[in-house]
Structures are given as structure tokens and as C-alpha cells.
Amino acid sequence: MTAYIIRRLLLMIPTLFGIMLINFIIIQTAPGGPVEQAIAEITGEGADITGRITQTGTGETLAPTTPQTSTESRYRGAQGLDPEFIKELEQRFGFDQPMHERFFHMMKSYIVFDFGESFFRDRDVVDLVLEKMPVSISLGVWTTLLVYLISIPLGIAKARRDGSRFDVWTSFAIVIGTAIPSFLFAVFLLVVFAGGSYLDWFPLRDLVSENWSELSLFHKITDYLWHITLPVMAMVIGGFATLTMLTKNSFMDQLHQQYVLTARSKGLAEKRVLYGHVFRNAMLIVIAGFPGAFVSILFTGSVLIEIIFSLDGLGLLGFEAAFNRDYPLMFGTLYFFSLLGLLLNLVGDLMYTIIDPRIDFEARET
Numbered sequence: 001m002t003a004y005i006i007r008r009l010l011l012m013i014p015t016l017f018g019i020m021l022i023n024f025i026i027i028q029t030a031p032g033g034p035v036e037q038a039i040a041e042i043t044g045e046g047a048d049i050t051g052r053i054t055q056t057g058t059g060e061t062l063a064p065t066t067p068q069t070s071t072e073s074r075y076r077g078a079q080g081l082d083p084e085f086i087k088e089l090e091q092r093f094g095f096d097q098p099m100h101e102r103f104f105h106m107m108k109s110y111i112v113f114d115f116g117e118s119f120f121r122d123r124d125v126v127d128l129v130l131e132k133m134p135v136s137i138s139l140g141v142w143t144t145l146l147v148y149l150i151s152i153p154l155g156i157a158k159a160r161r162d163g164s165r166f167d168v169w170t171s172f173a174i175v176i177g178t179a180i181p182s183f184l185f186a187v188f189l190l191v192v193f194a195g196g197s198y199l200d201w202f203p204l205r206d207l208v209s210e211n212w213s214e215l216s217l218f219h220k221i222t223d224y225l226w227h228i229t230l231p232v233m234a235m236v237i238g239g240f241a242t243l244t245m246l247t248k249n250s251f252m253d254q255l256h257q258q259y260v261l262t263a264r265s266k267g268l269a270e271k272r273v274l275y276g277h278v279f280r281n282a283m284l285i286v287i288a289g290f291p292g293a294f295v296s297i298l299f300t301g302s303v304l305i306e307i308i309f310s311l312d313g314l315g316l317l318g319f320e321a322a323f324n325r326d327y328p329l330m331f332g333t334l335y336f337f338s339l340l341g342l343l344l345n346l347v348g349d350l351m352y353t354i355i356d357p358r359i360d361f362e363a364r365e366t
Contacts, residue, residue, distance in 0.1 A: 001353070005346070012342045017107070019338050020331070024103050027330065034093045034119050034325045039086075093119060093327075106331060115332030120324050125332040128317060135207055135313030138228060139302045143235040144290070151240045152286065155247025160274070162252060170244075178241040183304040186234035190308060194230060202230050205310035231309045235302065243286065250282040257281075284352060 090096045097105070109116065115125035158167050194202045203209070207227045208220075215223060254260065255278060263273045303315035314333070321329035 005350075008346050008349070012339070012346075015342060016335070016338055020107060020110075020335060021103065023334055024106070024331065025099075027327070028099055028102075032325055033095070034327055036325075038093075110332070110335045113336075115335070116328040118321075118329045119326045121326070121329070125329050128329065129314065129333060129336070132312060132314050132317045135306070135311050136302055136315060138207060139231055139235060139305065139311070139313065142228060142232045143239060143302075146232065146236050147239040147243055148290070150236070151243035152247050152283070154240075155244045156251055156274075156279075158244070158248040159251035159255065162248075174241040174244055177237050180237060182234050182237060183308060185237045186231070186305055186308045189230045189234055203227050207311065231302075231305050231311060234305055234308075247282070247286055250284075250286060251278060254278045254282045287351060290348070290351070 087096070094102055094105075113126075117124055118128060121128065154170065158170055161167050190204070192198050194200070194204050203226065207224060209215075209223050209227070212220060212223055260273060260278060263277055264270075268276075302311075302313060303319055305311070306313045306315040307319065317329070318333060320326075321333070
């Protein structure tokens with residue numbers, strides 16, 4: 001097993017390198033980079049018209065020099081700006097270097113987890129991620145736990161009552177849950193329960209109230225749960241359906257195996273057959289997929305939910321970084337979360353051996 005883990009860790013290096021390279025090429029060649037974003041702000045075409053751009057990592061500011069109407073530039077909206085000013089902008093954002101040099105310089109820094117500073121927030125990328133992470137972790141943990149707590153018992157019950165009225169009605173509910181996008185259900189919850197048009201039972205933004213630090217421990221817990229109820233409900237609706245059917249199908253497959261018929265013929269109680277023999281084999285694929293499910297919910301499923309409920313988490317941070325072409329923030333978070341996803345995939349494989357010791361990855365590869 002040690003050799004298998006080492007091989008998997010070594011394989012992560014080219015995998016991570018390939019992920020970063022492909023995304024770097026796509027994003028760098030796309031129009032509307034950070035230089036163009038800065039030019040848009042300077043010329044008054046951006047959302048934030050300031051007439052200046054703050055130098056990354058310092059408190060200094062850049063102001064455009066006297067415009068020249070004959071200026072030709074490869075940047076959209078740069079006509080009329082002094083070429084020397086454009087060159088200075090390129091130096092500030094690192095675009096005075098060839099693309100391959102920028103990439104290898106970036107990867108060299110990322111190896112030691114130096115993600116640099118945000119172009120437009122003038123703060124370290126690590127500090128921004130750590131600041132926003134509690135919100136996304138809260139959503140991811142609660143959503144994953146609730147999805148598994150609902151899906152596994154429901155899937156087992158459906159497998160035991162396959163073809164019954166209970167199975168039919170719950171399948172109908174699952175189809176509806178699958179058909180409703182999480183963001184659309186979030187809007188519905190917002191309109192009905194958060195003061196939209198009907199009831200005003202839940203808050204619209206943040207995970208805690210402004211006076212949260214002044215509350216007692218009990219009221220802190222209730223206040224936190226009060227704020228997180230609607231976002232988590234919106235994320236659960238789209239996640240439990242797939243896992244429920246996976247659990248049911250896995251149990252159904254195991255219930256028709258020969259060892260189950262043998263156990264029943266020996267007179268074993270049905271509960272012992274189900275939970276002493278079938279459960280471990282049926283839950284192998286379900287439980288081993290927990291790390292991957294958590295990563296998926298944490299880093300992809302919460303983007304629109306955070307935007308709709310005004311939750312300042314990683315999803316909203318990534319959306320704003322992509323919108324503003326904040327490359328250090330985009331690539332830094334991509335590198336960190338890709339590495340985390342690869343590590344959790346390895347953890348998922350190791351969970352197979354924990355759940356079922358008969359699985360031997362070393363023997364499979366020889």
C-alpha cells in the first residue's frame with residue numbers, strides 16, 4: 001500500500017501541472033485581461049471609474065499621462081493612451097514577460113505555496129481564501145452530511161421495498177428534486193421565506209447576525225443555524241437524488257448475490273443479513289465517494305447559492321476574480337483546490353481498503 005500511495009502522489013505532479021497549463025493558456029489568451037480591466041477603469045468604461053489604478057503590492061497609484069490620439073495598441077480601449085503608460089501597466093501586472101516565462105515563474109512560486117497578491121484587492125491571495133473559507137466550508141459540510149443522512153437510509157428503504165407504493169412515490173419526489181436546479185429552488189426559498197413576497201422568517205445575507213459576538217453560546221448556535229437553513233436546503237435538493245438512487249441500486253445488486261441467499265437459507269435474521277453482510281459491500285462505492293462529493297459541493301455547487309443569498313464565500317470570491325480577471329486569485333485558488341481535490345481522491349481510494357480490507361490496489365496493479 002505504501003508503494004501505491006507514493007506512485008499516486010508522484011502522479012499528482014504531472015496531473016496538477018497539466019491542469020494549470022491548460023487553464024493558463026485558455027485564460028491568458030482570452031480577451032479582457034487585467035491590463036484591459038485597468039484601462040477600462042482609467043478611461044471610465046469599467047464599473048469602478050477612479051481615473052487611476054493602484055500598484056500591486058504597494059500604496060502607490062498610476063495615473064495616465066497625456067493622451068495621444070494616434071496611439072495604436074493591442075489592448076481594447078487603449079487608443080489615446082500614452083504607450084509608455086501602457087508599458088508601465090504591463091510591468092505592474094507582469095505582462096512584459098513572454099507567456100511561458102510567466103507560467104514557469106508562477107509555478108515556481110506555487111510550489112512553495114506563494115500565491116502572491118490580488119491585482120485588484122491589494123491583499124495576499126492566501127489571506128483572502130482563508131477569510132472566505134469558513135462560509136464555504138459551512139455550506140459544504142452541512143450539505144454533505146445532510147445529503148448522506150437522507151440518501152443512505154432512503155436508498156436502503158427503497159431497495160427493501162422495491163416496487164411498492166413507497167418506492168414509487170419516493171421515486172417521484174426524487175425525479176422532481178433532480179429536475180429542479182439548486183439556484184432556482186434557492187430563489188423560490190428566498191421569495192417565500194426570506195421576505196420576498198410572503199413570509200419573512202429567515203435572513204437574506206451572511207452566516208451570522210451583526211451582534212453575534214455579543215450573544216450567548218446557545219443564541220450563537222441558533223443564530224448560525226437560522227442563517228444557514230435556506231442556503232443548505234437549496235444545495236441539498238439537488239444532491240440527495242443521485243446518491244439515493246446509487247444507494248438503492250447498490251443494495252439491489254447485493255441483495256441478489258449468492259451469499260445473501262446462502263445467509264437467508266441458514267436462517268439468519270433479515271436485519272443481520274442486511275446490515276451485517278449486505279451493508280458493507282453495498283456502501284463501498286457510496287462511502288468511498290464521500291471525499292469527492294464534499295469537494296464537488298464545496299467548490300462548485302455553492303457558487304450561485306452564495307451569490308443569491310449574499311454569502312461572502314469562496315464561490316463568490318471565485319466569481320468576482322473571474323469577472324475582474326484577477327489572475328493571481330484565479331490561478332492561486334485553482335492550484336490549491338486542484339491539489340486538494342487530487343489528495344481527496346487518493347483518500348477516497350484508501351477508504352475502499354478501510355471499508356473492505358479484501359481490496360488490494362497493489363495486487364490489482366501487478
